[in-house]
Amino acid sequence: GYNDFNTFYMQAASGTKGGSSGSPVVDCQGRAVALNAGSKSSSASAFFLPLERVVRALNLIRDCWDAFGIKSESVYIPRGTLQMTFQHKGFEETRRLGLRNETEQMVRLVSPAGETGMLVVDSVVPEGPAHKHLEPGDVLVHINGEVVTQFLAMETLLDDSVGKEVNLQIERGGVPLTVKLEVEDLHSITPNHFLEVSGAVIHPLSYQQV
Incomplete structure (x- = not known):
């Protein structure tokens, strides 16, 4: 039932409830x-x-609070989107998609030790920037000249x-x-209103539902 994407999660055997x-998830040293x-x-x-991204948002709120003394709910947290989803696929899978050997070798050379694959386009929202x-099946290699695998x-x-x-370099077959794609503001395409009629609720589809 979850529709999150473009992120990794930690997994553990834990009996958490609804x-x-x-x-917060706390480790044995008491750190969140x-x-x-x-x-x-x-x-x-x-x-x-x-x-990582939670800390980024917290720092933005804290910096605005320290500088201007404004309320946290009025702080703008930039969120960019190309209205597309990726999957992280192993190098064996990217080779089947046509990734060249020289590209794989270059990515392995500049990536952190232990990198196991690359990001592959999974879906593109119609009429979005990437449409x-x-x-x-497109394999992402660079964004603005920087190798991106995570x-x-x-x-x-x-x-x-x-x-x-932003400039995206990919390999297709x-x-x-x-x-070259323009990064949209995720907040601008997030529904912020709805219409209620006789018990029915009508609203635009969210990016996740699309």
Whole structure:
């Protein structure tokens, strides 16, 4: 039932229950390391959201509070989107999609030790920035000249580029392609109103539902 994407989660055998979503996950040294996101009761599996982007939002709120003394709910947290989803696929899978050997070797050379794969386009929202430019199965190589194989690095670049253009280098069936896309403001396409008529609620579809 979850429709989150473009992020990694931590997984652990934990018996978390409903109502605990958003609560901190604390390690044996008392440090908050993640937020509880969801669980599967049939297998006692729980999924935790890492804190990197949470810390970013907290720092933005704190900086605005210190500088201007404004209320936290009025702080703007930039969120960029290309209205598309990626999946992280192993190098064996990217080779089947046509990734060239020289590209794989280059990515392995510049990536952190232990990298196991690359980001591959999974879906593109019609009429979004990537529509008619990217297709499912395209393998992401660079964003603005930087090799990107992890969701965190990709989301960081997009959040820092709202309203700007980014250059994506991909490989499609072994053919290198470069596309220039404008990063949209995720807040601008997030529904913020609804209409209630005789018990029915009518509202625009969210990005996740689309």
